[in-house]
Amino acid sequence: MSILEIKNLSKLFGKHAALEDVSFKLEEGEILGFIGPNGAGKSTTIKIILGMLKATKGSVTLFGKDAWNKAVEVHKRIAYVPGDVNLWPNLTGGEVIDLFLSMRGVKVETVKKEELMKEFEFDPTKKCRSYSKGNRQKVALIAAFAADADLYILDEPTSGLDPLQERVFQEHIKKVKEKGASVLLSSHILSEVEQLCDTVAIIRKGKIVESGNLDDLRHLTRTQVKLQVKESADYLQEKNYIHEFIQEKDTVFFQLDSNHTEDLIQEIQGLGVLKFESTPPKLEDLFMRHYSRSSEGDV
Structure with missing residues (x-):
């Protein structure tokens, strides 16, 4: 059984087709790079996977369950990091991390959370209104990695991070893969995808133009x-x-x-x-x- 399976997914906004017959799979323990420029349809696809948008046509299943009808159930096994994290301005970063984790209903190791804060050079005592974009991303990344998940859905997760923090992120992606988790990584940083991913799906104007094992696709270059x-x-x-x-x-x-x-x-x-x-x-x-x-x- 695939962790994530998308079949003939289409999404219309009025008469405009944002997605047309998008299909790809993500297997257990696999990292899939979902790539394309801004506006190609990556975030729309991810919102449908997460049950934030309803598909016009096609199906999305997570752990064998319908992503729209069983959204609450499947979300217990997912960690999600958006490309632009919006936070409560009057809460501290540490309070928001704890809130995110409590919403997932997962058990958190305090030592692990503190280690992540140290590795990402993150100050959890400041109010969120004072955080830069990079620090807002760190809040979501720390919350994602502080407790185990079966599937990590990451939409431009390193946006705003400096190169050293990107390296920390990459190390943690490798760690969750070693534990058997699956990762959907949406990114426009091709070197990051090439280093981390087993498979890729390239989307262009709402359509998948190439997909498959990264090594197998190299013959096309x-x-x-x-x-x-x-x-x-x-x-x-x-x-x-x-x-x-x-x-x-x-x-x-x-x-x-x-x-x-x-x-x-x-x-x-x-x-x-x-x-x-x-x-x-x-x-x-x-x-x-x-x-x-x-x-x-x-x-």
Whole structure:
């Protein structure tokens, strides 16, 4: 049974389709990166998962239960961190953390909560009205990690954090995975997704354009190659698996379809290779493949 399963999910706001036939799964102990630019449909999807919005069409199940009809029941097993945390201005950060945890009805280890505050360099005694955006995020993150959950739903959770705090966040994501929890991580920080996630779902204008195991999807990206040779390599640009070919004296630069590495090696054997450098494909390449032609977003 999947922890989270979304099937043919659509959401209309009037005549505008914010989501169209979105489908993906999150398995137990897995971290799924849900990526796309602002306005692509990430937050709308998450609100439907959490029962904050009702889908126009399709289904969302959490732990095998309907996310809309059984929202109260499934929320007991979920920790959620939004991208913009709104807090009670007259309460202290510590009081809000305790309130969030009491609303989840979970048992909290005081030592663990205090350790989290220390790691995130968070002062729980100040009133929330004085907190920066980064400190407001810390309130939600500490409340999320202070007690165990089966599913963590994180919507741009590191927004406003400095690089050191982002590293603390990443370490705690790895810890909850080791305990067998699942994580849905919505982010536009591709390096963060690439480092943490097992699978990805890329959303563009309300539609899933790629999804699956991160390693399996790398074949859709291209390897960057720098090749220095004694003989002319002009003919390589005629190969259908070589792209963006540029020549500078005895050195050529190009992009290689990653599943044709062996073909390239055979082709260059007689060229007198002086230097061969390749950069492995990155998630950013796959992402930009879908977004480079249009920066236009969606709701």
